[in-house]
């Protein structure tokens with residue numbers, strides 16, 4: 001009983017602390033804890049809730065880690081239709097909208113036409129319902145009338161409050177999106193052929209996932225831009241946005257009240273530059289009449305309200321000259337033609353390269369060297385060539401010739417039937433492929449070896465100090481010190497970073513190997529189905545294809561990988577390097593020092609509260625009891641112990657001090 005009261009207090013404290021840090025991190029962008037420290041807090045909460053399942057509530061931050069699997073999302077009807085906005089690209093239309101609203105209101109005898117200008121976030125619209133201060137439903141827009149109930153997935157978004165002050169039954173609408181950085185990280189973790197084209201697609205794809213634990217890993221964000229249901233219906237839109245902030249929602253903080261048309265135009269002009277500096281994508285500006293009481297008066301067309309409009313930025317395009325084409329060799333040997341462009345300013349940065357994807361794409365564009373080309377950036381991080389200005393084709397153009405040999409190692413290129421890409425089959429020796437594998441191995445989602453950057457990898461491969469990732473672990477400081485731009489300190493750092501990477505998980509290692517089609521999610525599935533590399537190697541294609549989410553193509557690719565003659569030797573090297581070739585080797589090692597032991601605490605401990613001490617024992621295989629008997633294996637006696645100590649001594653039970661207990665841990 002007392003344990004559960006203690007636990008309830010501790011849980012409440014932890015939750016408050018976690019939500020506070022969440023807010024500091026995501027909304028105020030002023031984190032006070034490292035990711036590691038934050039994760040530790042969350043882990044503590046989860047462990048406690050597991051121990052006291054009755055204390056779990058839907059608003060607990062532990063509910064953000066997901067776990068529920070949904071077969072099919074239930075369809076729900078919106079309380080009022082989720083309309084979209086009428087879009088315009090022309091400044092004339094904005095003026096017309098402003099004048100029209102002003103005139104309509106004047107007809108009603110109203111001289112109130114202030115507008116709120118907001119950013120148009122490029123993501124996916126959702127609706128949230130709060131009842132008694134708790135998030136009770138999160139739904140997609142769907143067809144505007146009915147959407148899908150995706151509450152389980154929405155709960156995982158850190159900037160969606162699970163609990164707010166109780167202000168009655170309210171509906172909050174807003175946009176789920178992925179920050180550019182989180183989008184890039186997600187894409188980095190996926191096999192090349194499964195990457196999302198832009199953050200919006202990634203968000204839409206993620207919200208529909210059936211596995212909420214996977215959703216939680218993908219880091220999405222939420223901004224609120226609409227609030228309905230509050231008691232004071234006369235509250236203007238601007239004040240509603242402020243209220244949303246007070247309730248703990250993020251609004252993005254970049255909205256403004258505009259009295260006159262020129263204020264609107266200034267806002268649009270200002271953000272058409274500043275938008276590039278935002279950590280997320282915006283695709284325009286939304287204007288809404290501030291006086292919500294007048295919204296109904298203006299009404300709506302079938303699709304969009306008459307009290308709002310979206311001004312969309314034109315697609316970002318630029319004209320430049322294609323100077324040359326180089327051919328890059330990827331870590332899997334795929335050849336990618338890359339256009340070298342006359343540097344040009346586009347969407348806030350200078351662009352001098354752009355991928356041409358493959359040779360079919362070159363054919364489709366009909367592009368030649370020295371052509372004038374149009375490049376475009378539309379959501380994608382990397383700009384692409386979208387067309388050739390044929391009317392201005394110069395006389396000195398030259399065709400782009402498909403190379404017959406690998407530009408890195410000279411091996412004749414091959415092309416698989418039915419595939420668009422050419423590849424270099426010299427997997428073992430091609431320096432570009434070796435470099436690519438090393439960089440993939442060191443990347444953030446793989447072994448996360450920060451000090452192993454591109455320049456260093458280039459050198460290590462060029463002087464043949466390293467041929468595969470296993471070699472990295474046998475590098476010595478003196479060898480490294482001699483390299484260009486290295487020195488003693490950097491050499492030490494690299495050796496330390498490599499050493500630390502040995503403690504990474506087996507799941508990460510599986511991903512880091514760089515097996516074709518095996519992204520982070522597949523690596524996770526594989527690590528669960530086959531908890532050691534040895535077991536995985538012995539699995540047949542048919543067996544592999546029975547693992548969730550693994551189809552015949554992935555299964556084939558895994559078998560192909562392990563069938564390579566060089567693999568046994570390579571894996572031996574990884575084993576000798578001390579890398580985690582099985583799940584048991586890699587899980588954070590908590591010892592089993594209390595296995596089978598029944599432990600009783602009496603008196604106060606200086607360095608642990610009772611609950612933590614109990615957790616520590618249980619994690620290590622022990623059991624914690626409240627009364628002494630002959631079966632009690634150990635009594636930990638703190639200061640001012642009670643009568644239980646006497647009883648224990650009488651029964652001859654082993655008694656230890658806090659120091660001894662700590663040593664046992």
Ligand code: IVH
Nearest residue numbers: 083084085118119120121124125175225286
């Ligand atoms: S208000 C009835 N405000 O744009 C008006 N929408 O084209 C409801 N969007 O479906 C929408 N930023 O997904 C509003 N600041 C903002 C927005 C915004 C992005 C999206 C939203 C909506 C679409 C309409």
